[in-house]
Amino acid sequence: MALSHAILAALNDCPCSGYDLAKRFDGSVGFFWNATHQQIYRELTKLEEHSQIDARLVEQEHRPDKKIYTLTSKGEETLRNWIETPSTVSPLKDDLLVKIFAGMIVSPQTIVAELKQHRIQHLESLHTYEAISSHYFPDRSQLTDIGRYQYITLRQGIRLETEWLAWCDESIDLLES
Amino acid sequence: MALSHAILAALNDCPCSGYDLAKRFDGSVGFFWNATHQQIYRELTKLEEHSQIDARLVEQEHRPDKKIYTLTSKGEETLRNWIETPSTVSPLKDDLLVKIFAGMIVSPQTIVAELKQHRIQHLESLHTYEAISSHYFPDRSQLTDIGRYQYITLRQGIRLETEWLAWCDESIDLLES
DNA sequence: TAACCCATGTAACCTGTTACATGATTAA
DNA sequence: TTAATCATGTAACAGGTTACATGGGTTA
Numbered sequence: 446m447a448l449s450h451a452i453l454a455a456l457n458d459c460p461c462s463g464y465d466l467a468k469r470f471d472g473s474v475g476f477f478w479n480a481t482h483q484q485i486y487r488e489l490t491k492l493e494e495h496s497q498i499d500a501r502l503v504e505q506e507h508r509p510d511k512k513i514y515t516l517t518s519k520g521e522e523t524l525r526n527w528i529e530t531p532s533t534v535s536p537l538k539d540d541l542l543v544k545i546f547a548g549m550i551v552s553p554q555t556i557v558a559e560l561k562q563h564r565i566q567h568l569e570s571l572h573t574y575e576a577i578s579s580h581y582f583p584d585r586s587q588l589t590d591i592g593r594y595q596y597i598t599l600r601q602g603i604r605l606e607t608e609w610l611a612w613c614d615e616s617i618d619l620l621e622s
Numbered sequence: 623m624a625l626s627h628a629i630l631a632a633l634n635d636c637p638c639s640g641y642d643l644a645k646r647f648d649g650s651v652g653f654f655w656n657a658t659h660q661q662i663y664r665e666l667t668k669l670e671e672h673s674q675i676d677a678r679l680v681e682q683e684h685r686p687d688k689k690i691y692t693l694t695s696k697g698e699e700t701l702r703n704w705i706e707t708p709s710t711v712s713p714l715k716d717d718l719l720v721k722i723f724a725g726m727i728v729s730p731q732t733i734v735a736e737l738k739q740h741r742i743q744h745l746e747s748l749h750t751y752e753a754i755s756s757h758y759f760p761d762r763s764q765l766t767d768i769g770r771y772q773y774i775t776l777r778q779g780i781r782l783e784t785e786w787l788a789w790c791d792e793s794i795d796l797l798e799s
Numbered sequence: 800t801a802a803c804c805c806a807t808g809t810a811a812c813c814t815g816t817t818a819c820a821t822g823a824t825t826a827a
Numbered sequence: 828t829t830a831a832t833c834a835t836g837t838a839a840c841a842g843g844t845t846a847c848a849t850g851g852g853t854t855a
Contacts, residue, residue, distance in 0.1 A: 454724035477719035542654035
Protein backbone atom coordinates (compact mmCIF):
# COMPACT_ATOMS: atom_id res chain seq x y z
CA MET A 446 0.00 0.00 0.00
CA ALA A 447 2.86 2.37 -0.60
CA LEU A 448 1.35 4.54 -3.33
CA SER A 449 -1.67 5.26 -1.13
CA HIS A 450 0.65 6.41 1.65
CA ALA A 451 2.56 8.69 -0.70
CA ILE A 452 -0.76 10.21 -1.84
CA LEU A 453 -1.92 10.68 1.74
CA ALA A 454 1.41 12.36 2.55
CA ALA A 455 1.10 14.70 -0.44
CA LEU A 456 -2.51 15.61 0.36
CA ASN A 457 -1.59 16.15 3.99
CA ASP A 458 1.00 18.67 2.84
CA CYS A 459 -1.48 20.35 0.51
CA PRO A 460 -4.99 19.31 -0.63
CA CYS A 461 -5.30 19.18 -4.41
CA SER A 462 -6.81 17.47 -7.44
CA GLY A 463 -5.67 14.27 -9.13
CA TYR A 464 -4.27 16.33 -11.96
CA ASP A 465 -2.26 18.47 -9.53
CA LEU A 466 -1.04 15.35 -7.73
CA ALA A 467 0.24 13.94 -11.01
CA LYS A 468 2.22 17.12 -11.55
CA ARG A 469 3.55 17.12 -8.00
CA PHE A 470 4.57 13.46 -8.38
CA ASP A 471 6.47 14.58 -11.43
CA GLY A 472 8.23 17.39 -9.58
CA SER A 473 9.11 17.92 -5.93
CA VAL A 474 7.34 14.94 -4.34
CA GLY A 475 8.51 13.00 -7.40
CA PHE A 476 12.03 13.08 -6.03
CA PHE A 477 11.14 10.27 -3.62
CA TRP A 478 8.04 8.79 -5.21
CA ASN A 479 6.57 8.71 -8.69
CA ALA A 480 3.32 7.62 -10.26
CA THR A 481 1.42 8.17 -13.48
CA HIS A 482 -1.91 9.96 -13.56
CA GLN A 483 -3.70 6.66 -14.18
CA GLN A 484 -2.33 5.14 -11.00
CA ILE A 485 -3.22 8.27 -9.10
CA TYR A 486 -6.85 8.44 -10.27
CA ARG A 487 -7.36 4.74 -9.54
CA GLU A 488 -5.89 5.14 -6.06
CA LEU A 489 -7.87 8.32 -5.31
CA THR A 490 -11.13 6.47 -6.15
CA LYS A 491 -10.16 3.68 -3.75
CA LEU A 492 -9.10 6.06 -0.98
CA GLU A 493 -12.38 7.94 -1.27
CA GLU A 494 -14.37 4.67 -1.14
CA HIS A 495 -12.54 3.82 2.07
CA SER A 496 -13.22 7.28 3.56
CA GLN A 497 -9.52 8.10 3.79
CA ILE A 498 -10.06 11.26 1.76
CA ASP A 499 -12.94 13.64 0.94
CA ALA A 500 -13.57 15.19 -2.47
CA ARG A 501 -14.89 18.70 -2.89
CA LEU A 502 -16.07 19.65 -6.38
CA VAL A 503 -14.69 23.00 -7.50
CA GLU A 504 -16.42 24.55 -10.49
CA GLN A 505 -14.18 26.65 -12.68
CA GLU A 506 -14.72 29.08 -15.51
CA HIS A 507 -13.02 28.47 -18.84
CA ARG A 508 -11.64 25.12 -17.72
CA PRO A 509 -12.97 21.76 -16.52
CA ASP A 510 -14.31 21.35 -12.99
CA LYS A 511 -11.97 19.64 -10.60
CA LYS A 512 -12.18 17.59 -7.42
CA ILE A 513 -10.03 18.81 -4.58
CA TYR A 514 -9.13 15.99 -2.22
CA THR A 515 -8.46 16.44 1.50
CA LEU A 516 -7.49 13.90 4.19
CA THR A 517 -10.27 12.80 6.52
CA SER A 518 -9.37 12.20 10.17
CA LYS A 519 -9.38 8.49 9.30
CA GLY A 520 -6.93 9.17 6.50
CA GLU A 521 -4.65 11.12 8.79
CA GLU A 522 -4.82 8.29 11.30
CA THR A 523 -3.83 5.79 8.60
CA LEU A 524 -0.91 7.99 7.59
CA ARG A 525 0.20 8.40 11.21
CA ASN A 526 0.01 4.63 11.84
CA TRP A 527 2.06 3.91 8.75
CA ILE A 528 4.73 6.44 9.71
CA GLU A 529 4.91 5.00 13.21
CA THR A 530 5.40 1.45 11.91
CA PRO A 531 9.15 0.90 11.47
CA SER A 532 10.26 -0.04 7.97
CA THR A 533 13.41 -1.43 6.43
CA VAL A 534 15.52 0.53 3.98
CA SER A 535 13.81 0.79 0.58
CA PRO A 536 15.58 -1.32 -2.02
CA LEU A 537 17.35 0.37 -4.90
CA LYS A 538 16.42 -0.48 -8.49
CA ASP A 539 18.76 1.05 -10.97
CA ASP A 540 19.00 0.31 -14.67
CA LEU A 541 22.37 1.96 -15.15
CA LEU A 542 24.01 -0.17 -12.47
CA VAL A 543 22.60 -3.32 -14.09
CA LYS A 544 23.94 -2.16 -17.45
CA ILE A 545 27.39 -1.49 -16.05
CA PHE A 546 27.38 -4.83 -14.21
CA ALA A 547 27.24 -6.44 -17.68
CA GLY A 548 29.17 -3.58 -19.28
CA MET A 549 31.96 -5.80 -20.63
CA ILE A 550 29.75 -7.15 -23.42
CA VAL A 551 29.57 -3.75 -25.14
CA SER A 552 32.29 -1.22 -26.02
CA PRO A 553 33.67 0.96 -23.20
CA GLN A 554 32.61 4.03 -25.23
CA THR A 555 28.97 2.90 -25.00
CA ILE A 556 29.15 2.89 -21.21
CA VAL A 557 31.08 6.16 -21.07
CA ALA A 558 28.50 7.84 -23.33
CA GLU A 559 25.68 6.59 -21.09
CA LEU A 560 27.50 7.83 -17.98
CA LYS A 561 27.94 11.25 -19.58
CA GLN A 562 24.21 11.45 -20.37
CA HIS A 563 23.31 10.48 -16.80
CA ARG A 564 25.81 13.04 -15.51
CA ILE A 565 23.86 15.76 -17.32
CA GLN A 566 20.54 14.54 -15.91
CA HIS A 567 21.90 14.50 -12.35
CA LEU A 568 23.36 17.96 -12.80
CA GLU A 569 19.97 19.29 -13.90
CA SER A 570 18.20 17.71 -10.90
CA LEU A 571 20.85 19.14 -8.61
CA HIS A 572 20.28 22.64 -9.99
CA THR A 573 16.53 22.24 -9.50
CA TYR A 574 16.88 21.14 -5.89
CA GLU A 575 19.40 23.85 -5.11
CA ALA A 576 17.07 26.49 -6.57
CA ILE A 577 14.21 25.18 -4.39
CA SER A 578 16.51 25.14 -1.39
CA SER A 579 17.72 28.71 -1.72
CA HIS A 580 14.18 29.90 -2.45
CA TYR A 581 12.32 28.18 0.40
CA PHE A 582 15.12 27.68 2.91
CA PRO A 583 17.55 30.59 2.43
CA ASP A 584 18.53 30.51 6.09
CA ARG A 585 19.12 27.11 7.63
CA SER A 586 19.14 28.52 11.15
CA GLN A 587 15.61 29.92 10.70
CA LEU A 588 13.81 26.65 9.98
CA THR A 589 10.30 26.29 11.41
CA ASP A 590 9.27 23.07 13.16
CA ILE A 591 7.31 22.08 10.08
CA GLY A 592 9.87 23.36 7.57
CA ARG A 593 12.55 21.11 9.05
CA TYR A 594 10.95 18.00 7.58
CA GLN A 595 10.76 19.25 4.02
CA TYR A 596 14.26 20.61 4.40
CA ILE A 597 15.57 17.18 5.43
CA THR A 598 14.07 15.48 2.37
CA LEU A 599 15.36 18.23 0.10
CA ARG A 600 18.82 17.90 1.62
CA GLN A 601 18.90 14.25 0.65
CA GLY A 602 17.84 15.18 -2.87
CA ILE A 603 20.85 17.48 -3.09
CA ARG A 604 23.16 15.00 -1.41
CA LEU A 605 22.21 12.05 -3.61
CA GLU A 606 22.43 14.01 -6.85
CA THR A 607 25.86 15.33 -5.82
CA GLU A 608 26.88 11.77 -5.05
CA TRP A 609 25.69 10.35 -8.39
CA LEU A 610 27.52 13.17 -10.19
CA ALA A 611 30.79 12.40 -8.43
CA TRP A 612 30.38 8.70 -9.16
CA CYS A 613 29.72 9.40 -12.87
CA ASP A 614 32.93 11.45 -13.03
CA GLU A 615 34.96 8.83 -11.19
CA SER A 616 33.61 6.04 -13.41
CA ILE A 617 34.17 7.93 -16.66
CA ASP A 618 37.78 8.56 -15.58
CA LEU A 619 38.31 4.90 -14.74
CA LEU A 620 36.90 3.70 -18.07
CA GLU A 621 38.81 6.28 -20.13
CA SER A 622 42.17 5.53 -18.51
CA MET B 623 11.12 -5.70 -19.35
CA ALA B 624 13.60 -4.68 -16.69
CA LEU B 625 13.56 -7.81 -14.54
CA SER B 626 14.39 -9.94 -17.56
CA HIS B 627 17.41 -7.72 -18.29
CA ALA B 628 18.62 -7.98 -14.72
CA ILE B 629 18.33 -11.78 -14.95
CA LEU B 630 20.20 -11.84 -18.27
CA ALA B 631 22.92 -9.65 -16.73
CA ALA B 632 23.24 -11.94 -13.71
CA LEU B 633 23.35 -15.11 -15.86
CA ASN B 634 25.89 -13.45 -18.16
CA ASP B 635 28.10 -12.89 -15.13
CA CYS B 636 27.61 -16.46 -13.93
CA PRO B 637 25.18 -19.20 -15.08
CA CYS B 638 23.12 -20.59 -12.21
CA SER B 639 19.76 -21.98 -11.07
CA GLY B 640 16.62 -20.04 -10.18
CA TYR B 641 17.28 -20.74 -6.53
CA ASP B 642 20.80 -19.35 -6.81
CA LEU B 643 19.51 -16.30 -8.68
CA ALA B 644 17.09 -15.60 -5.86
CA LYS B 645 19.97 -15.67 -3.40
CA ARG B 646 22.13 -13.46 -5.61
CA PHE B 647 19.23 -11.00 -5.98
CA ASP B 648 19.16 -10.92 -2.21
CA GLY B 649 22.89 -10.27 -1.93
CA SER B 650 25.42 -8.65 -4.25
CA VAL B 651 23.29 -8.18 -7.39
CA GLY B 652 20.50 -7.23 -4.98
CA PHE B 653 22.27 -3.97 -4.32
CA PHE B 654 20.90 -2.60 -7.60
CA TRP B 655 18.01 -4.95 -8.33
CA ASN B 656 15.77 -7.19 -6.26
CA ALA B 657 13.18 -9.84 -6.98
CA THR B 658 11.44 -12.66 -5.15
CA HIS B 659 11.92 -16.29 -6.15
CA GLN B 660 8.39 -16.37 -7.61
CA GLN B 661 9.16 -13.52 -9.98
CA ILE B 662 12.42 -15.14 -10.95
CA TYR B 663 10.96 -18.57 -11.76
CA ARG B 664 8.16 -16.98 -13.77
CA GLU B 665 10.63 -14.90 -15.74
CA LEU B 666 13.03 -17.82 -16.29
CA THR B 667 10.19 -19.85 -17.82
CA LYS B 668 9.39 -16.98 -20.17
CA LEU B 669 13.01 -16.38 -21.11
CA GLU B 670 13.48 -20.07 -21.90
CA GLU B 671 10.30 -20.09 -24.03
CA HIS B 672 11.73 -17.19 -26.00
CA SER B 673 15.12 -18.94 -26.40
CA GLN B 674 16.96 -16.21 -24.51
CA ILE B 675 18.37 -18.80 -22.10
CA ASP B 676 19.11 -22.55 -22.09
CA ALA B 677 18.48 -24.88 -19.16
CA ARG B 678 20.78 -27.79 -18.32
CA LEU B 679 19.48 -30.28 -15.76
CA VAL B 680 22.04 -31.07 -13.08
CA GLU B 681 21.32 -34.16 -10.99
CA GLN B 682 22.55 -33.99 -7.44
CA GLU B 683 22.97 -36.48 -4.61
CA HIS B 684 21.25 -35.79 -1.31
CA ARG B 685 19.48 -32.74 -2.65
CA PRO B 686 16.94 -31.88 -5.36
CA ASP B 687 18.02 -31.68 -9.00
CA LYS B 688 18.50 -28.22 -10.35
CA LYS B 689 18.37 -26.44 -13.68
CA ILE B 690 21.39 -24.34 -14.54
CA TYR B 691 20.52 -21.53 -16.91
CA THR B 692 22.93 -20.02 -19.43
CA LEU B 693 22.48 -17.19 -21.93
CA THR B 694 21.95 -18.21 -25.55
CA SER B 695 23.55 -16.05 -28.23
CA LYS B 696 20.08 -14.56 -28.75
CA GLY B 697 19.91 -13.74 -25.04
CA GLU B 698 23.31 -12.09 -25.15
CA GLU B 699 22.18 -10.10 -28.19
CA THR B 700 19.06 -8.94 -26.31
CA LEU B 701 21.20 -7.89 -23.35
CA ARG B 702 23.64 -6.05 -25.59
CA ASN B 703 20.84 -4.21 -27.41
CA TRP B 704 19.28 -3.15 -24.14
CA ILE B 705 22.59 -1.85 -22.78
CA GLU B 706 23.21 0.08 -25.99
CA THR B 707 19.79 1.76 -25.83
CA PRO B 708 20.19 4.97 -23.78
CA SER B 709 17.98 5.23 -20.71
CA THR B 710 16.97 8.00 -18.34
CA VAL B 711 17.96 8.04 -14.67
CA SER B 712 15.99 5.44 -12.70
CA PRO B 713 13.47 7.07 -10.38
CA LEU B 714 13.96 6.81 -6.64
CA LYS B 715 11.20 5.33 -4.48
CA ASP B 716 11.89 5.70 -0.81
CA ASP B 717 9.48 5.07 2.06
CA LEU B 718 11.58 6.89 4.64
CA LEU B 719 11.63 10.11 2.61
CA VAL B 720 7.82 9.94 2.23
CA LYS B 721 7.50 9.41 5.98
CA ILE B 722 9.72 12.37 6.78
CA PHE B 723 7.90 14.54 4.25
CA ALA B 724 4.81 14.07 6.47
CA GLY B 725 6.91 13.78 9.64
CA MET B 726 5.21 16.70 11.40
CA ILE B 727 2.09 14.63 12.15
CA VAL B 728 4.00 12.32 14.52
CA SER B 729 6.41 13.07 17.36
CA PRO B 730 9.99 14.06 16.45
CA GLN B 731 11.19 11.07 18.54
CA THR B 732 9.35 8.71 16.18
CA ILE B 733 11.27 10.06 13.20
CA VAL B 734 14.58 10.14 15.09
CA ALA B 735 14.11 6.50 16.15
CA GLU B 736 13.38 5.50 12.55
CA LEU B 737 16.46 7.38 11.33
CA LYS B 738 18.59 5.61 13.92
CA GLN B 739 17.30 2.22 12.76
CA HIS B 740 18.01 3.06 9.14
CA ARG B 741 21.46 4.30 10.13
CA ILE B 742 22.22 0.82 11.50
CA GLN B 743 20.98 -0.86 8.32
CA HIS B 744 23.11 1.39 6.11
CA LEU B 745 26.14 0.80 8.29
CA GLU B 746 25.69 -2.97 7.91
CA SER B 747 25.39 -2.70 4.14
CA LEU B 748 28.47 -0.50 4.04
CA HIS B 749 30.48 -3.07 5.98
CA THR B 750 29.32 -5.80 3.59
CA TYR B 751 30.31 -3.84 0.49
CA GLU B 752 33.65 -2.83 1.98
CA ALA B 753 34.41 -6.44 2.83
CA ILE B 754 33.60 -7.49 -0.75
CA SER B 755 35.72 -4.61 -2.06
CA SER B 756 38.83 -5.44 -0.05
CA HIS B 757 38.43 -9.16 -0.83
CA TYR B 758 37.89 -8.95 -4.59
CA PHE B 759 39.54 -5.62 -5.38
CA PRO B 760 42.36 -5.15 -2.87
CA ASP B 761 44.40 -3.17 -5.39
CA ARG B 762 42.58 -0.56 -7.42
CA SER B 763 45.48 -0.12 -9.82
CA GLN B 764 45.40 -3.83 -10.71
CA LEU B 765 41.84 -3.96 -12.08
CA THR B 766 41.27 -6.21 -15.08
CA ASP B 767 39.21 -4.96 -18.04
CA ILE B 768 36.29 -7.07 -16.84
CA GLY B 769 36.82 -6.38 -13.14
CA ARG B 770 36.49 -2.63 -13.71
CA TYR B 771 32.75 -2.93 -14.31
CA GLN B 772 31.94 -4.80 -11.13
CA TYR B 773 34.26 -2.46 -9.26
CA ILE B 774 32.34 0.57 -10.54
CA THR B 775 28.99 -0.80 -9.35
CA LEU B 776 30.46 -1.78 -6.00
CA ARG B 777 31.95 1.70 -5.63
CA GLN B 778 28.51 3.20 -5.96
CA GLY B 779 27.22 0.76 -3.34
CA ILE B 780 29.84 2.04 -0.95
CA ARG B 781 29.32 5.66 -1.95
CA LEU B 782 25.53 5.59 -1.58
CA GLU B 783 25.59 3.82 1.78
CA THR B 784 28.17 6.31 3.06
CA GLU B 785 25.92 9.10 1.83
CA TRP B 786 22.76 7.75 3.50
CA LEU B 787 24.70 7.32 6.73
CA ALA B 788 25.90 10.93 6.70
CA TRP B 789 22.37 12.12 5.92
CA CYS B 790 20.91 10.08 8.81
CA ASP B 791 23.42 11.66 11.18
CA GLU B 792 22.78 15.17 9.88
CA SER B 793 19.00 14.70 10.11
CA ILE B 794 19.10 13.23 13.61
CA ASP B 795 21.19 16.23 14.74
CA LEU B 796 18.76 18.67 13.18
CA LEU B 797 15.70 17.04 14.79
CA GLU B 798 17.35 16.71 18.20
CA SER B 799 18.50 20.33 18.34
C1' DT C 800 11.97 -33.09 16.90
C1' DA C 801 11.85 -28.68 15.43
C1' DA C 802 13.59 -25.46 12.47
C1' DC C 803 16.09 -24.37 8.54
C1' DC C 804 18.24 -25.18 3.80
C1' DC C 805 17.84 -26.80 -1.01
C1' DA C 806 14.92 -26.46 -5.11
C1' DT C 807 10.85 -25.67 -7.60
C1' DG C 808 6.44 -24.41 -8.40
C1' DT C 809 0.87 -22.60 -8.47
C1' DA C 810 -2.75 -19.10 -7.53
C1' DA C 811 -4.62 -14.86 -6.31
C1' DC C 812 -4.04 -10.40 -5.89
C1' DC C 813 -2.14 -5.70 -6.05
C1' DT C 814 0.74 -2.21 -8.36
C1' DG C 815 2.59 -0.02 -12.41
C1' DT C 816 2.73 0.95 -17.54
C1' DT C 817 0.96 2.03 -22.07
C1' DA C 818 -2.42 3.16 -25.18
C1' DC C 819 -6.67 5.22 -26.14
C1' DA C 820 -10.41 8.68 -25.33
C1' DT C 821 -12.82 13.27 -24.54
C1' DG C 822 -13.32 18.21 -24.90
C1' DA C 823 -12.64 22.97 -23.79
C1' DT C 824 -9.01 26.73 -23.38
C1' DT C 825 -4.76 29.09 -24.33
C1' DA C 826 -0.24 30.23 -26.21
C1' DA C 827 3.05 30.13 -30.32
C1' DT D 828 -3.96 26.23 -37.00
C1' DT D 829 -1.19 23.52 -34.45
C1' DA D 830 0.37 22.22 -30.17
C1' DA D 831 0.14 22.41 -25.37
C1' DT D 832 -2.45 22.76 -20.95
C1' DC D 833 -6.34 21.58 -17.90
C1' DA D 834 -8.94 17.69 -16.11
C1' DT D 835 -10.65 13.16 -15.93
C1' DG D 836 -11.22 8.69 -17.14
C1' DT D 837 -11.31 3.22 -19.35
C1' DA D 838 -8.98 -1.04 -20.82
C1' DA D 839 -5.45 -4.27 -21.37
C1' DC D 840 -1.36 -5.90 -19.98
C1' DA D 841 3.13 -6.41 -17.49
C1' DG D 842 5.50 -6.55 -13.20
C1' DG D 843 5.62 -7.39 -8.21
C1' DT D 844 3.83 -9.38 -3.64
C1' DT D 845 1.95 -12.81 -0.53
C1' DA D 846 0.29 -17.12 0.62
C1' DC D 847 0.30 -21.87 -0.07
C1' DA D 848 2.46 -26.34 -1.48
C1' DT D 849 5.95 -30.26 -1.78
C1' DG D 850 9.65 -33.12 -0.01
C1' DG D 851 14.20 -34.67 1.15
C1' DG D 852 18.53 -33.26 3.80
C1' DT D 853 20.96 -30.97 7.53
C1' DT D 854 21.80 -28.60 11.82
C1' DA D 855 20.71 -27.38 16.74
